[in-house]
Amino acid sequence: MKRMPAGTQLLLLAAAVAAGCAPRASPPSLDALQGEHAFAETAAFVGLGPKVAGTEGAARAAEWIRGRLEALGWSVEIDEFTEPAAGQPTTFRNVIGRRRGASRQIVIFGAHYDTKDGIPDFQGANDSGSGVGVVLELARAGAGWRWPFEPWLVFFDGEECRVTYGPDDGLHGSRRLARRLVREGLDRRVRAVIILDMVGDRDLTFTLPRNSTPALSGAVLRAAERLRIRDLIRLAPGAIIDDHQPFLDASMPAVDLIDFEYGSAPGRNDYWHTPQDTLERISPRSLEIATRLALATALEVVSATRERR
Ligand SMILES: [Zn+2]
Numbered sequence: 377m378k379r380m381p382a383g384t385q386l387l388l389l390a391a392a393v394a395a396g397c398a399p400r401a402s403p404p405s406l407d408a409l410q411g412e413h414a415f416a417e418t419a420a421f422v423g424l425g426p427k428v429a430g431t432e433g434a435a436r437a438a439e440w441i442r443g444r445l446e447a448l449g450w451s452v453e454i455d456e457f458t459e460p461a462a463g464q465p466t467t468f469r470n471v472i473g474r475r476r477g478a479s480r481q482i483v484i485f486g487a488h489y490d491t492k493d494g495i496p497d498f499q500g501a502n503d504s505g506s507g508v509g510v511v512l513e514l515a516r517a518g519a520g521w522r523w524p525f526e527p528w529l530v531f532f533d534g535e536e537c538r539v540t541y542g543p544d545d546g547l548h549g550s551r552r553l554a555r556r557l558v559r560e561g562l563d564r565r566v567r568a569v570i571i572l573d574m575v576g577d578r579d580l581t582f583t584l585p586r587n588s589t590p591a592l593s594g595a596v597l598r599a600a601e602r603l604r605i606r607d608l609i610r611l612a613p614g615a616i617i618d619d620h621q622p623f624l625d626a627s628m629p630a631v632d633l634i635d636f637e638y639g640s641a642p643g644r645n646d647y648w649h650t651p652q653d654t655l656e657r658i659s660p661r662s663l664e665i666a667t668r669l670a671l672a673t674a675l676e677v678v679s680a681t682r683e684r685r
Pocket residue numbers: 492503536649
């Protein structure tokens with residue numbers, strides 16, 4: 377960049393203001409979403425170390441996410457709460473970034489940021505780094521957009537269970553937010569909850585769980601057609617427990633964008649929850665596809681809602 381004399385800068389600024397050149401918000405753009413940026417966020421996040429719920433590492437991660445969102449101009453709230461996890465009182469923190477939208481419809485893009493406990497040398501590049509990187513890329517690219525809905529970027533704590541999934545073990549952050557939306561009457565405005573989890577695999581295929589809202593799975597398929605990645609979407613043979621479930625339980629439309637075949641050969645999931653879940657096994661290209669699919673799905677849902685009116 378070349379420096380100009382201060383006087384010249386002032387003159388140019390005055391001319392721009394006179395010509396009405398204040399920056400105008402642009403509509404969301406799928407092309408603006410870049411895998412390299414998502415990967416850089418993921419790598420930085422993984423570099424923070426383990427983020428087991430209730431530990432110092434998780435608290436640091438929440439503050440780091442808050443810093444990234446605030447730097448990009450999002451309003452941020454950390455919702456801190458304490459409840460038992462498998463009988464052990466644990467403090468959790470959801471990080472929630474918000475902006476205004478052109479309508480009152482709400483779309484939640486969510487990813488858990490906590491990492492699984494009890495795995496020596498666990499990095500969690502894909503589980504949970506990839507989801508965090510993707511949602512932060514929506515934050516970066518979308519900082520100047522005129523969103524057609526109110527975007528909520530939510531980073532959930534306590535997705536991983538301590539012992540085994542149950543009413544007081546795992547999905548703590550998503551259960552907390554789903555209940556709160558119902559309590560505050562905001563659930564009626566939620567058009568879609570789109571969860572991103574394990575979406576960085578170099579060999580990416582989305583395995584849409586059976587426990588997803590059918591209309592939203594349909595929107596994912598239409599979005600995938602539009603992006604010409606329909607061949608990357610498959611229906612999982614069964615349900616998958618993930619952060620979308622508490623929203624389904626509270627009658628909100630929710631879908632889980634997840635690749636639950638993260639392994640050494642097609643169909644295998646043997647890198648999941650192992651020290652093999654490293655940055656070398658995820659790719660900027662996969663993160664880019666996941667980011668675009670999430671946004672394209674949201675735009676499908678909101679435009680379909682408009683057409684029905
Ligand atoms: Zn996990």
